[in-house]
Amino acid sequence: MAEALRLEGLVKDYGEAVRTRVLHGVDLTVRQGEFTALIGPSGSGKSTLLNLIGLLDRPTAGRVVVAGQDTGLLDDDGLTGCRGRGIGFVFQFHHLLPEFSALENVMMPMMAAQRRQTPEMAASAARLLGDVGLGAFLQRRAPLLSGGQQQRVAIARALSMNPGLVLADEPTGNLDTASADEIFALLRRFNRQAGTTFLVVTHDPRLAARCDRIIELVDGRITSDRPNHREGT
């Protein structure tokens, strides 16, 4: 199976006068279609790692290779383009744009890429929202949706550019158990149907147990990386 992501000796330091090393040479390869859980205690560097993989930040040292492309060679606009085309994000707090409807939020990455809006984009976004069960809420403003519905819109947005890799930072962390299960099942369904690679940060061992692979990060180092044979729900 081809690799979706490769990290080589990834180091990240913060601070000017006093430098704090958050990641200590992380090596990792994620293959296409994998559904991977990234677990670890708070402050272990999970979000920092996700930001580096998502090209929102640059590493102090090491390489991030997404779909075979070494992103260290790209300038800021190159990173933005690569991010827009190849990586989808689902955040804990959904981070929808409150000024826009559910449909427009899902269209946003497509519009940003082409700098315009087309009926095809609207049709594609409507289809995705239908897939996440929000076909009846296309024109509803984001703040008027429930927490679970907002996270569904965020998932549809993350998938709108048909990315090879979706990064989810505690996508169910802000939801009740029933909603969390629904969202997780939704992510899993897209993974299986479209073969999209998912890297999911979670604190919930119950959800981690339903992933193909579980990686544990402690103090900026991968301390455990194991396949999970009990997944399947």
Place this chain on the structure above:
Amino acid sequence: MPFELFVALRFLREGRAQTALILAGTTVGVAVIVFLSALISGLQVTLIDQTLSVQPHVTLRRPDRLLRQAPAGDGEAVLSRLEKVPEREKSVEQWKPLMARIRAAPGVVAATPIAAGAAFASRGEVVKAVALRGLEPETFEGVIKLAGRMKTGRFHVEGSEAVLGAALAHDLGLEVGDKVRVASPEGRAEIFTVSGIFDIGNKDVNQRWLLVSLRQAQTLLDLAGGITTVEAKVDEIFSADAVAGRLSAATGLAAESWMRQNQQLLSGLQAQSSSSIMIQVFVIIAVALGIASVLGVSVIQKSGEIGILRATGTPTAVVKRIFLIEGALVGTVGSLLGGLIGAGLASFFAHAVKNPYGESLFPIELTPRLFATAAAVALVTGLLAAWYPARHAARLDPATVIRHG
């Protein structure tokens, strides 16, 4: 619709209170600029119009005679004192060919010959000193509009007809159809019939001008077919000085523009313009600071959204453009609203505040150029004011704003 415009419009629409605040600031600023400019331009145009309604833009006359000092012989010294010779009305020689050259000169729209001099007008026991002006009615009207200023009668000076100012007619007890005797200081006299009485809105002119035909004035002033001045009108009033210089060089006559004759008025107008420009500059600065501060707050409030836009593939240049477009939109809409309000306010003042003669105390000058200038100033101000917040927005680190926001 372009993506940047779509997002900018939505941000403006959803940030109602902030948008209303910026728009109100821009609108008030532009309204003040339009109102002030319309008022001051109107006042200046009226002042100039009133001044030039009785005055030609350029007056050409024969230059003073140059007196030459007697040359001294060998070993001699000459003690001399040059005194200006008192001259009778100086006649411009060969004026008919000159008229054609003056009329054809660049910038000149009309020119008329005038035979002018001092005279006495009398009726019965009453004698008044007058400024006798002999003219050609058909060309005179091209330089000074008088036909429309007639109080009674008509502007007609053929044969022994005369037209005079309302105050002079009042002093002499004259009405249209009455006879008036006009005599030169040398004693030549002629009886004229009053064909019209004008009120030109200038007390001195109304009290002193007595207009007759060119031929009659030449006879009374003993000019023998000559004229004293050529009076010209130019296409652009503030080019009168330059046109006067060119005409003087081309004709050998002494030329004086209305600007030279009214230097105090010009200084006053310039001072007025300077104060108006200063007020407008301060208003523009206030508007720019208002737009910049409200957009700055908007960028801080929207930093989360900006982070999301960046995370979902929006380049920094596009984020910057979104906020620049917001500034430009606010500037454009503000200039439209401000232009309308300013024009409405100016029109209201012009119609509401009038003097006892029914003339506006606040004449206004609303031109397409004024609106275009105000719109351009508002647009540029909006763009400049939005530049710093836009740059700040583009520089926001998406990872940081998403984490905190």
